[in-house]
Amino acid sequence: xxxxxxxxxxxxxxxxxxxxxxxxxxxxxxxxxxxxxxxxxxxxxxxxxxxxxxxxxxxxxxxxxxxxxxxxxxxxxxxxxxxxxxxxxxxxxxxxxxxxxxxxxxxxxxxxxxxxxxxxxxxxxxxxxxxxxxxxxxxxxxxxxxxxxxxxxxxxxxxxxxxxxxxxxxxxxxxxxxxxxxxxxxxxxxxxxxxxxxxxxxxxxxxxxxxxxxxxxxxxxxxxxxxxxxxxxxxxxxxxxxxxxxxxxxxxxx
Ligand SMILES: [Zn+2]
Numbered sequence: 001x002x003x004x005x006x007x008x009x010x011x012x013x014x015x016x017x018x019x020x021x022x023x024x025x026x027x028x029x030x031x032x033x034x035x036x037x038x039x040x041x042x043x044x045x046x047x048x049x050x051x052x053x054x055x056x057x058x059x060x061x062x063x064x065x066x067x068x069x070x071x072x073x074x075x076x077x078x079x080x081x082x083x084x085x086x087x088x089x090x091x092x093x094x095x096x097x098x099x100x101x102x103x104x105x106x107x108x109x110x111x112x113x114x115x116x117x118x119x120x121x122x123x124x125x126x127x128x129x130x131x132x133x134x135x136x137x138x139x140x141x142x143x144x145x146x147x148x149x150x151x152x153x154x155x156x157x158x159x160x161x162x163x164x165x166x167x168x169x170x171x172x173x174x175x176x177x178x179x180x181x182x183x184x185x186x187x188x189x190x191x192x193x194x195x196x197x198x199x200x201x202x203x204x205x206x207x208x209x210x211x212x213x214x215x216x217x218x219x220x221x222x223x224x225x226x227x228x229x230x231x232x233x234x235x236x237x238x239x240x241x242x243x244x245x246x247x248x249x250x251x252x253x254x
Contacts, residue, residue: 005081005099005106006132013108013132017101018081021045022108032083033058034110035094036175049076051085053093053121053208057175060204072121088112089123091176092209098126109133117147119183119209120176151184157252158189162228167249169231171238174198178232179211181254185230187212193226195233195242223247 007014012024012031021031027044034040034050036057041050043062050058052069059065070076072095075084085095090111099106107128116122145153154170161168172178174197182202185192192214194202199216215221217231223245235253237243 002102002104005101005104005130006108015081015099018078018083018099020049020078020081020083022097023110030078032085032097034088034097034108035091036061037091037111040110049083051093051095053205054095056204056207057093057201060201061175072124086124086126087121089114089116089120092120092179092205094120096124096126098128104129106130106132111136115147117180119180119211147184154181154184154252154254155186155189157250158185158230161250162190165227165248167226167229167231167246169233169243169246169249169251170254171233171235171251172198172254174201174234177254178202178234179205179209181232182211182214183209185212189230191215191225191229193217193221193229193231195231195237197234197236198232221245 005015011021011026011028013022021028023034023040024031025042030047031045032049036054041058048065048067050067050069055067055069070085072087073084075082082100084098086098088094088096088110090113094110096107096109105128107126112123114123158168170181172181178198179202192212194214194216196216199214202214226246231246
């Protein structure tokens with residue numbers, strides 16, 4: 001067998017032929033980033049390469065970094081090794097990385113999801129000789145309610161809370177889950193408010209992804225105006241003082 005195109009070392013997933021890392025967990029010279037979640041896009045690399053829709057996301061998280069954005073399927077060559085990014089369907093702007101060298105093709109998926117969710121670019125199946133993947137909920141034991149049904153339930157839940165004069169508070173991570181929820185909320189039911197962490201991230205990606213309008217909750221936001229609305233908040237807001245002004249409220253986690 002030829003020398004592997006990707007190996008795992010102390011710093012991360014490494015392509016020795018190109019001298020480049022993918023989603024390195026320690027600071028390295030050059031790193032391809034699959035997506036914006038904190039366990040994949042870490043601070044301290046000299047150069048970042050990622051899909052261009054992920055550029056504003058990681059800049060928002062990591063500050064001023066040197067980053068180059070690529071199109072889906074655009075090839076770029078590093079030390080004779082050809083790379084390209086392909087949609088992973090996990091969250092907005094999440095990529096698989098295709099690595100090709102001397103006729104050998106490897107694909108690293110990063111986090112991925114094969115079912116379309118209406119906002120993340122749909123997963124693309126990429127032919128390869130070697131496939132490296134990570135999988136959390138792939139066992140047949142995991143059976144999920146179809147997404148369309150779940151979103152219908154969420155909107156119905158909101159309507160019934162509203163009818164009772166209650167605020168609906170829906171928890172989801174500020175990158176990925178929050179935008180996916182927002183995309184499927186029905187703004188005809190009422191206003192959608194956001195916790196600052198979610199509002200900031202959502203503003204960063206609005207240029208590239210269309211979503212219903214949101215209103216940031218500030219110190220001035222009154223209990224009265226929140227009544228019957230939907231509030232999107234990160235899980236960390238659960239149980240804190242922030243949520244008290246929403247009384248009476250009902251919560252759910254996505
Ligand atoms: Zn992820």
